[in-house]
Amino acid sequence: xxxxxxxxxxxxISAPAGFDSPFEVKCTVSFNGVNFNAFTLPFLAYDxxxxxxxxxxxxxxxGVEGSGFCAVGDELTIAGTGLIETETAQVSIDxxxxxxxxxxxxxxxxxxxxxxxPELLLSGAVAAPAEPDEGAAEAAxxxxxxxIPEGCVRVWVDVAMxxxxxxxxxxxxxxxxxxxxxxxxxxYGDEGEFEA
Numbered sequence: 001x002x003x004x005x006x007x008x009x010x011x012x013i014s015a016p017a018g019f020d021s022p023f024e025v026k027c028t029v030s031f032n033g034v035n036f037n038a039f040t041l042p043f044l045a046y047d048x049x050x051x052x053x054x055x056x057x058x059x060x061x062x063g064v065e066g067s068g069f070c071a072v073g074d075e076l077t078i079a080g081t082g083l084i085e086t087e088t089a090q091v092s093i094d095x096x097x098x099x100x101x102x103x104x105x106x107x108x109x110x111x112x113x114x115x116x117x118p119e120l121l122l123s124g125a126v127a128a129p130a131e132p133d134e135g136a137a138e139a140a141x142x143x144x145x146x147x148i149p150e151g152c153v154r155v156w157v158d159v160a161m162x163x164x165x166x167x168x169x170x171x172x173x174x175x176x177x178x179x180x181x182x183x184x185x186x187x188y189g190d191e192g193e194f195e196a
Contacts, residue, residue, distance in 0.1 A: 022044040022045060022046045022084065023044070023045055024042050024043070024044060024045075025042070025043055025044070025045045026040040026041070026042050027040060027041050027042075027043065028040050028041075046082070046084060046161060047082045048082060048167040048168070048169075049080045049081065049082040049083050049113075049159060049161060049167050049169065050080050050081045050082055050167070050169060051078050051079070051080040051113070051157065051158070051159060051167075051169040051171035052079050052080050052081065052171075053078070053079045053171075054068075054070075054076060054077070054078050054079075054157075054171065054173045055076070055077040055078075055079065055112070056068025056069055056070055056074070056076065056174070057070070057074050057075060057076070058070060058071050058074055058176070059149055059152075059174075059176065067146070067149065068149070068174070069149050069152045069173075069174035069175065069176045070117045070173060070174065070175055070176070071117065071175070071176045071178070072117060072118065072119045072178055073116060073117065074116070074117045075114060075115070075116055075117075076114070076115060076116075076117050076157075076173065077111070077112045077113070077114050078091075078112050078113040078114075078157060078159065078171060078173075079112045080112060080113065080159075080169075083107050083108070083109045083112065083113065083161070084107065084109065084161055085107060085108050085109060086106070086107050086161055086162070087106050087107075088161075088162060088163045089104070089105040089106065089107045089113065089159060089160060089161050089162075089163060090102050090103070090104060090105060090159070090160045090163040090164070090166075091103050091104075091105045091113065091115045091157055091158070091159050091160075092157070092158045092159075092160070092166055093117075093118075093120060093155055093156070093157055094155060094156040094157075094158075094170070095120040095121060095122050095123070095153070095155045095175070096122060096123035096155075097121045097122065097123045101118060101120055101121070103115050103116065103117075103118055105159065107159070107161060113159050117175065119177075119178060120155065120175060120177070122153060122177060148174060149174055149176070151176055152174040152175060152176045153174070153175055153176075153177065154172050154173070154174060154175075155172070155173055155174075155175045156170040156171065156172055156173075157169075157170070157171045157172075157173050158170050158171070
């Protein structure tokens with residue numbers, strides 16, 4: 001195509017090198033797949049954001065990079081690239097149950113994706129919070145991976161700038177479930193809900 005042209009393959013649209021997101025795309029319509037209308041309609045297209053890290057407000061250990069977790073009601077900030085200012089963003093949180101949890105978020109290019117962590121349902125596979133394991137912590141440190149903080153589980157966060165189209169980033173974050181009674185009758189149900 002011509003230099004500086006926007007290309008489309010299937011339903012994917014990408015800007016040529018050197019163009020900033022968002023970029024304008026002009027569309028024409030054809031009802032028979034051959035003859036296109038003479039007029040064009042412009043709309044803005046955006047590159048998918050890339051989520052790169054979380055800023056926690058709880059459980060931060062002084063001098064320990066990457067430490068911390070989020071609990072119910074904590075405000076979590078996710079840093080990334082390709083973020084645009086919007087108040088219509090949605091965050092999906094995958095906690096291992098069949099249905100993801102969706103929450104509203106605000107986004108600014110310099111402030112990141114900001115949302116309040118809701119109480120999450122947990123599947124039996126991730127329901128048991130992490131116990132301290134020095135061997136695993138040492139192995140993770142050697143590989144550059146941060147160990148899961150004690151009492152926390154790993155969940156995955158993704159963002160849709162327009163509230164509908166998720167980028168598929170799936171950034172892992174640490175979630176500390178609310179305390180539950182420590183009794184023999186306490187159990188996670190089929191859907192990950194607490195049962196007494």
